[in-house]
Amino acid sequence: MSFSVTDIRRDFPIFERTIRDGKRLVYLDSGATSQKPWAVINAETDFYTKHNAAVHRGAHQLAEEATDAYEGARAKVAGFIGAQPEEVIFTKSATESLNLVAYAMGNAESGNRFALGEGDEIVVSEMEHHANLVPWQQLAKRTGAKLSWFKVTSDARLDLTNIDEVITPRTKVVAITHQSNVLGTINPLDAIVKRAHEVGAVVVLDACQSVPHMPIDVAALGVDFLAFSGHKAIGPTGVGILWGRSPLLSELPPFLTGGSMVTSVTMTDATWAQAPQKFEAGVPNMAQAVGLGAACNYLTSIGMQAIRDHEIALTDYALKKLVEIAELNIIGPSTNESRGSTISFTINEIHPHDLGQFLDSQGIAVRTGHHCAWPLAKSMNVQSTTRASFYLYNNEEDVDVLVQGIQSAQKYFGRF
Amino acid sequence: MELDSLYQEVILDHYKHPQHKGLNPVFSAQVHHVNTSCGDEVTLNVTIKDRKITGISWDGQGCSISQASVSMLTDLLIDKTLEEAEVITHSFSELMASKGTSTGDADLLEDAVAFAGVSKFPSRVKCALLGWMAFKDAAVQSQGESK
Numbered sequence: 001m002s003f004s005v006t007d008i009r010r011d012f013p014i015f016e017r018t019i020r021d022g023k024r025l026v027y028l029d030s031g032a033t034s035q036k037p038w039a040v041i042n043a044e045t046d047f048y049t050k051h052n053a054a055v056h057r058g059a060h061q062l063a064e065e066a067t068d069a070y071e072g073a074r075a076k077v078a079g080f081i082g083a084q085p086e087e088v089i090f091t092k093s094a095t096e097s098l099n100l101v102a103y104a105m106g107n108a109e110s111g112n113r114f115a116l117g118e119g120d121e122i123v124v125s126e127m128e129h130h131a132n133l134v135p136w137q138q139l140a141k142r143t144g145a146k147l148s149w150f151k152v153t154s155d156a157r158l159d160l161t162n163i164d165e166v167i168t169p170r171t172k173v174v175a176i177t178h179q180s181n182v183l184g185t186i187n188p189l190d191a192i193v194k195r196a197h198e199v200g201a202v203v204v205l206d207a208c209q210s211v212p213h214m215p216i217d218v219a220a221l222g223v224d225f226l227a228f229s230g231h232k233a234i235g236p237t238g239v240g241i242l243w244g245r246s247p248l249l250s251e252l253p254p255f256l257t258g259g260s261m262v263t264s265v266t267m268t269d270a271t272w273a274q275a276p277q278k279f280e281a282g283v284p285n286m287a288q289a290v291g292l293g294a295a296c297n298y299l300t301s302i303g304m305q306a307i308r309d310h311e312i313a314l315t316d317y318a319l320k321k322l323v324e325i326a327e328l329n330i331i332g333p334s335t336n337e338s339r340g341s342t343i344s345f346t347i348n349e350i351h352p353h354d355l356g357q358f359l360d361s362q363g364i365a366v367r368t369g370h371h372c373a374w375p376l377a378k379s380m381n382v383q384s385t386t387r388a389s390f391y392l393y394n395n396e397e398d399v400d401v402l403v404q405g406i407q408s409a410q411k412y413f414g415r416f
Numbered sequence: 417m418e419l420d421s422l423y424q425e426v427i428l429d430h431y432k433h434p435q436h437k438g439l440n441p442v443f444s445a446q447v448h449h450v451n452t453s454c455g456d457e458v459t460l461n462v463t464i465k466d467r468k469i470t471g472i473s474w475d476g477q478g479c480s481i482s483q484a485s486v487s488m489l490t491d492l493l494i495d496k497t498l499e500e501a502e503v504i505t506h507s508f509s510e511l512m513a514s515k516g517t518s519t520g521d522a523d524l525l526e527d528a529v530a531f532a533g534v535s536k537f538p539s540r541v542k543c544a545l546l547g548w549m550a551f552k553d554a555a556v557q558s559q560g561e562s563k
Contacts, residue, residue: 020418353454353479353543354423361419369454377455383477384455412419413428413480 003306005395011037011298012393023363026398031181031209031342031389032367034234036295043294044236047287054283056260070286073293074276077241080296081226082217087249089242089276090289094208095131097227097242098175100255100279101204102135105173106142107253114202114252116172118144123167123174123201125150125158126379129181130372132206132227136175145172152379156183156332163195171201178210182371182387183332183380184315184342186210193222202248208232213311213340213391215304224248230288235295239288242279249275256281299392307392311341314390318343318399325406331385341390344371347406350413352386358409359386364402421533422540423480430484430527435491440473445558449550451542456482458547462554467498474547481531481540486547488528498555505548512541 009015012035019025027035047069053062055070071085078085091097108114116122122136122145140147148166151159158176167174174196179186189205196203202224210216211226212233218226225248230239244252254261254272258281263271272278299307316336322328327348333339347355352368359366367387370377377384388402443461450457456478463471472490476483493501504524511520511529516536520529534544 351479353456353481353540357422357537357540358419374455412423 003302003310005310005393008302008393011039013038013041015393019363019365020361024401026362026364026401028388028390028394028398028402029365029367030212030232030391030394031371031387033231033237034212034391035393036234036236036291037298039298040235040291040294044287044291047290052287055286056277057283066286069290069293070284073289076293076296080216080300081211081241081243082219083243084246086274086276087218087243087246089244089249089279090284091240091242091279092238092285093240094206094227094229094232095240097240098132098204098206099135100242101173101225101227101244101252102139104252104255104279106139107255109253112251112253114172116143116145119170120145120172121168121170122147123149123171123176123196125176125187126152127158127180127183127185127376128175128177128373129206129208130374131208132175132177132204133375136173146170150176152183152376155334156180156185156380157338158185158187160188160191163191167192167195167199167201169199171196171199173202173204175204175206177206177208179207179213179340179342180332180373180376181209181342182344182373182376182385184340184344185333186338186340188338189221189223197222209340209342212299214308218243230292230295233292233295234298235292236288238285239292241292244275246275249278254278254281258282302392310392311390312336314394314396314399315339315341315343317396318388318390318402321399321403322406325403325410327410328406331380331382342387343389344385344387346382346385347410350409352384354413355386355406355409358412359402359405362401362405362408364405366402418536422537424530424533426527426530427484428480430487431480434483434487436473436494437475437487438473439475440471443471443473445554447550447554447557449546449553451478451482451546453542454478456543456546458482458486458550460486460547460550460554462551462558464498464555464558469493469496469498469501472551476547478546479543481534481543482546485528485531485544486550488531489547489551492526492528493551498559501551501555505552508548509545511535512544 014035051065053066055067075085078088105114153159204225205223207226207228211228226243231237261281329346331344356368369384444464445462448459458476461473507524514535520532522529
């Protein structure tokens, strides 16, 4: 079956509505959150209307069906990223997934491979989203470990020239983004994973911007932990994923404690269940997990390689069109090599917030601001940018509308 | 077009030709406010003598709405007493909360009634208020020091 954006859009009911007095919705903000197909909306509704009960508890039929649906979703997510189901942990968001690892490491006692203290080092990069920066800087503060980071080059790539000085024998963890949510840059993981493992450090990958857009096989990536959110991958909000290698999940202490993550409890002590239950205290976001399972099925039915190919072609087209606009500066790689379909840019004289407002009046949804990556904006010498991010339901016509919108904005704001 | 009610000519004029921009090193209170959701920022240096605002200078970066609003604020509040400034600030805040139902008090707000259209765009109200919140803060600070 050939890749048809027209057919795909029919599966997403939001494209039936119009924006600002009858304009067609041109949704270019999937980097913030993606739209949802009927398959996901129906899966969530179906869970609530037919199978709702607390999972892993209860002796009744509904509890059994709910547990089957929830664990079935875990298996679908695992299959989607080439993992084993017991390595897949449901959280409420990717932010929680990353915090889970950071806080759990902070809970590790001396002797545990994750224990951190003075003399240990944590490595991040300047291009991290706040969700993969703040948890680590705060962990460094709490434990006395030192935070180091990779810089970003002027052509928006990770500067790995000093990799041996950044990742040292003292490094315990390297937390890095797979694809920048601002620049679109896809980072070269092989060199980072190799050096990290050489010094005995674990690699935590923020895959929020990559898992929804390209085929991912955790085994092939070589990383140790991987986080992504459901809602950026056409799934519901309220569900995120943390994947980790089984032996590491066994050694990692829990983060949140409480019901369903224990094997036994006395008034003064408790012992922990095996992963993934050890990291899923409390009744989880069940309908959302089931919705994410449906999202993985939908994406698989379209084909992740087909989606990646579509986005590469679309990014080629968009970059070509955008660089033709006078006074437009791409903030990120201007070539399509090792790059996702997120394109940030600035226009001389028009502030991104004003441009975003104008585009909205044309039915075009973009993101403006620092995109929760303030240190990156500072390193690129921009206060804020406009970001267009594409997905499977976007096509060249959307790019054309964006380009026309920018040109109209230049006329509109240039008239004074 | 709805957009024209937001981007009034006088607003874009203040954005392109900001008044009293450039920080005066002499001041009785300095405040720096940031709109954390978008990164827009403004620094105000305010000089107050005997409860009269004798000078406001500023620097900042951000969208046309936030920057034009600070520029107009300086035009409106310099040479006013703190009491007069409070009445004007209150009137501006009320206009911003009006959700497009008010045209603003032109006697008090003068050109700043042009921001009436902003109140129809909830996400932009905080842009328009950035400088005004900073001024409130500066006024409180300088009063604290004079006691």
